[in-house]
Each structure stands twice: as structure tokens, then as C-alpha cells.
Amino acid sequence: MNVGAGTGSYEPVDREVTAVEPSAVMRAQRPAGAAPCVAAYAEHLPFEDQSFDAAMAFSTVHHWQDPIAGLREMRRVARRVVVFTFDASAIGWRERFWLSRDYLPEFDSLVAQQLPSLADMTRAIGGRAEPVLIPWDCADGFFEAYWRRPEAYLDEHVRRAVSVWTKLGPEAEQRAVDILRDDLSSGRWAERNRDLLALDAADLGLRLLVA
Ligand SMILES: C[S@@+](CC[C@H](N)C(=O)[O-])C[C@H]1O[C@@H](n2cnc3c(N)ncnc32)[C@H](O)[C@@H]1O
Numbered sequence: 001m002n003v004g005a006g007t008g009s010y011e012p013v014d015r016e017v018t019a020v021e022p023s024a025v026m027r028a029q030r031p032a033g034a035a036p037c038v039a040a041y042a043e044h045l046p047f048e049d050q051s052f053d054a055a056m057a058f059s060t061v062h063h064w065q066d067p068i069a070g071l072r073e074m075r076r077v078a079r080r081v082v083v084f085t086f087d088a089s090a091i092g093w094r095e096r097f098w099l100s101r102d103y104l105p106e107f108d109s110l111v112a113q114q115l116p117s118l119a120d121m122t123r124a125i126g127g128r129a130e131p132v133l134i135p136w137d138c139a140d141g142f143f144e145a146y147w148r149r150p151e152a153y154l155d156e157h158v159r160r161a162v163s164v165w166t167k168l169g170p171e172a173e174q175r176a177v178d179i180l181r182d183d184l185s186s187g188r189w190a191e192r193n194r195d196l197l198a199l200d201a202a203d204l205g206l207r208l209l210v211a
Helices: 024-028 068-078 090-094 098-103 106-109 117-127 150-152 156-160 165-170 170-186 188-192 196-198
Strands: 054-059 079-087 128-131 206-210
Touching: 054 068, 068 079, 068 117, 079 117, 098 150, 098 170, 098 188, 106 165, 117 128, 117 206, 150 156, 150 170, 165 170, 170 188, 188 196
Parallel strands: 054 079
Antiparallel strands: 079 206, 128 206
């Protein structure tokens, strides 16, 4: 089962999958031939206990109304659980990623503080958390993917692929982009983030919860 499946970008194609996605807009964008998709919320999965071999959730838990309830539901209906999310605590993530730390102070209250602690989320599935390092040339386009390619965030297309920008609103987005552009041309960004430029992979707080 793929919970908060969206368009199904991460669904395995080599096994039988049931997707769960509450948004009709997202469901409508699922490609022909994608796994069947049930309209439901993670917090109330319409399935019997232990009726799936495994349940996955990718980059969706921070959108849920009640992440702990949703994670418990995944555990209830599946024998194994794997969740890709982030550690929203200050040391885990907020202060690690320059984009949210230096350019998007709104992130803290609008996104990070809405997420339970990593310990509580891990407990909800009865599992463990593993760090997921992001390679400098990450082929994916999620929020943190361009940590060593800051110019990418000036590109409207790059930003539109990540829902977080919409959540922050156009004013915060424009301000962050303008200041980042200035800092890149003045060399301030490079000066502040000199340590990152020597890294091939970075721990920016992304975590895989496994049970
Ligand atoms: C950033 S998208 C990720 C989609 C997909 N997992 C992916 O990585 O391509 C987040 C998804 O979570 C869904 N979502 C929001 N609230 C949800 C909830 N309570 N239960 C399940 N999914 C939810 C949204 O509709 C959206 O499709």
C-alpha cells in the first residue's frame, strides 16, 4: 500500500500495489496503468488489520492532519512499514538546511512545528529511524535536493514541483528568492556555506522510518 500516493511517482512497478490518496486533483493526475487508488485519509484507512504485506509513505506525513494517527493506521493494516520523512527538530533539520534557516523563517511554524518528533513518529510504527543522505547531484526534485546547487531554487519550475512553496505563500517565496539571488551574486551564500561545497552528500534531516 502506498499512502498519500499522489501521482504515484514512487510506487514500485514490480509488485501489486494499492494506492491511497485523498485529493481528487492528485488522483486525476495518476498515469494510465498506475496502481488502483482508493480515496481515503491515512488517519482512517479503510482496510482490515494486517491486510497488506507492506505500507509505504513518501514525503506526505507532514501534510497529514494527525501524523501519529496515520502512522498507527499504517502499522495496523500492514506487517511492514516504511516512511520517508524528516526530523523537524532544530538540530535535526531546521538549522541544517540553509534554505529554511536563512531564507524561509516561516518554515518553522508553517511546516516543521506541525510535525511530531521523530521519536514519537518512530514509536507510532514501533520501528527505527535511519538517516537518508542526499547526494549533491540528487536526481529527484524534492525541497532539499538542490542543497549544493543553490541557483536551482531561483528557477520557478524547480519550486513549482515542491508543494512547500505554495504553503509558504507568494510573498515569502518572492522574498526568499530575491535575497538568495542577491546573496549568490555577492558571494555571501558561498561564504556562509563554504563547508557544504566540499561535501558529496549531506544529512539534512531526512529520515527513513522502518518497522
Ligand atoms: C508532497 S505529496 C507526495 C505524493 C507522493 N507520495 C510522492 O512522493 O510523489 C503529498 C501527498 O499527501 C497527500 N495527503 C494530504 N493529506 C493526507 C492525508 N491525511 N492522508 C493521506 N494523504 C494525504 C496529498 O494529497 C498529496 O498527494
